[in-house]
Amino acid sequence: MRDDIKNFNIFTIFIVYYLRMKKQQFFLLIGLLVFGVSKAQDIKNTLGKAFTSQDSSDYYFKIAKRLIKTQADEAQYFFCKNARCTDYNQLDSAIIYGNRALKLLHAGNDIPSLLTVHNNLSKVYRKQGQYDKAVDYCLKGIRIAEKEKRENWIAFFNAMLSLTYHDFESYPKGIYYGKKALKYWVSQKEKSPDMISNALNAVAINFDDWDKPDSALFYHKQVFKYYKGKDTLYIGGTYNNIGNTLLKQRKYKEAKRWITAALRINDKNFELSQGSKDNDYYYERATNYTNLATIAYKLDDFNEAEKLFEKAYWFSKKSNNAEKLRDFYMQRALFNKERNNLSKAVEDQEHYIKLRDSVFDVQRAQTFSELEAKYQNEKKEKQLLQSKAEIREREIEIKNKNMQFLILGLISIALICIIYLVYRQQKLKIKQQEQEFELKSAIVKIETQNKLQEQRLAISRDLHDNIGSQLTFIISSVDNIKYAFDLKNEKLDAKLSNISSFAKDTIIELRDTIWAMNKSQISFEDLQTRIHNFVDKAKEVKQEIQFNFFVDSDLKERKFSSIEGMNIYRTIQEAIHNSIKYAEAKNIDIKVKKTGEQIAIEIKDNGKGFEVAGVEKGNGLLNMQKRIAEINGQFNLQSSESGTQINIIL
């Protein structure tokens, strides 16, 4: 006979405190939890008293009933009635009040009370041996706890399922649920010895009745890890259960010691509880005495066994627990059989079978499995839905992450673009600064060069002026000598004239050059004027010369550089000079025309000409060719008896 550890008197989620604390404190806590902390109203106080009172419970319940004003008050009233009846083995009443409380609590939002009623109803049905209903309420409780995410309640209902499956002799399932509960409680940071011992006990008794005593003892003895010294008062059930396992191993004396210790613990607890004969009081003693009676007859002490069986019968009856009665009848039948008291043995056997049949009928077994299948299906569906939701969430998460990556990518690209633009901007700025610097440097360089050239030109001008004045002085000196001394010497006179005319020619040349230097550009019109001046002077010597200068109107504004202009001027001047001086020409024509993109200058005279091949080219001709070549022009000379023609192509 095992004691399934106090049948779990759960009035609230915090059963722990019942086991740990003094009863007065416990009831105070219960009062606070059940009825609310902030506003202590009359009905709640009264219900508190009704629940805790040993003798005046009914009186207080009647007062509380009169104080009911709201649906919540009514729910609390039935909730307390259910709890009280459960604890005091008024099983049918507990069922009625429990169902009424459930209806009202479902309407409200008091989850701990709702879960507690489920637990109480499960416990009551289990006592009655209606395991299908007990399992049903456990599973309903688990559903609510799962919905509300109350893990401790789930673990608690798992332990309850383990005990119920044990009573139904479905030990593997009992072990399965017991281990689930144990796993949860052991994994908690703040370990609750009561909850752990409860789960350990559930696993152990399943192993025990499954004929696996070693495993049973292993789990039973683990309880002592959590309870030392005085605390062992809380685990009287474990002592009994260890004794029970040893009994099955035929270690009767050892078993007796453990069970006697359990009985002493129970008596001490009864004393400490100031004689409260609640459900546990009868249940524990029914267990202890049945076991002790069994040990006694196994040890052939039949008289002692007889006495103990009588006590066991009385407590079993009072416990209202089908399992206890069933175990009792079975053991007493065996005892009577051993004593050859067959009629009594048969009677007890019949009781046992009757109870057993009531508990294990086929329909119930079917309902039992259907209930569980339904729960498992629901659970699987829920898991399926949950996994679908998780997949959906993951997909959304992945989508969000992709989006984040995309945004991050775009931002990075934008950032790179900005950095590139800034870099380019800086580069451009530096390049611009370099360009500006180079330009300014070049300007400074050219300015310096210009200044130098300017200085050189200034020196040149001074020099030219000086030369010009010196030449003028030479000319005037020579002319004065000639005039003052009236020279008879022809040779001397010729030499002086030669010097004078040479100096005059040089001055003209000097002036021409200075003229060209003072002009940045020279047009044909300028040339024409200049050549006219030259011809006019020539005419002073030979008045019969006819001179024509024709320039295309398109070319009059054509500009040349000073060098080009000077070279063209000197060439034409040389040609005219040659025509006047050597060819004795009377008519000189100069034509400047445009031929396509080129300029053609023609200088033609009607002089006596000369043989081009026969005459060695003098400085004059060579100079003309050289000057035209310098300005990238073509020089062509033709001469015959009827005159000379020079063609220049520019």
Add this chain to the structure above:
Amino acid sequence: MFSERNAFASKLEPLEQLMIQLNEDCKNQSLQIQLSEDLKVKMKEVNAALSRNIFDLNYQLFEDSYPKNER
């Protein structure tokens, strides 16, 4: 960026114009110097020719005056 480029271009434009102008001036000065150099060469020739002529004249004068002094 374009506005900065335009600003820079407009900033550089007067400098470029100045540069072109200075280049033109430089080119003209170079031509003038070249003319001056040509003239210098010419003047050297003229100097040589004039020296020769003056020498001839002096020689002639000495030649004419020598018999007179002998007498």
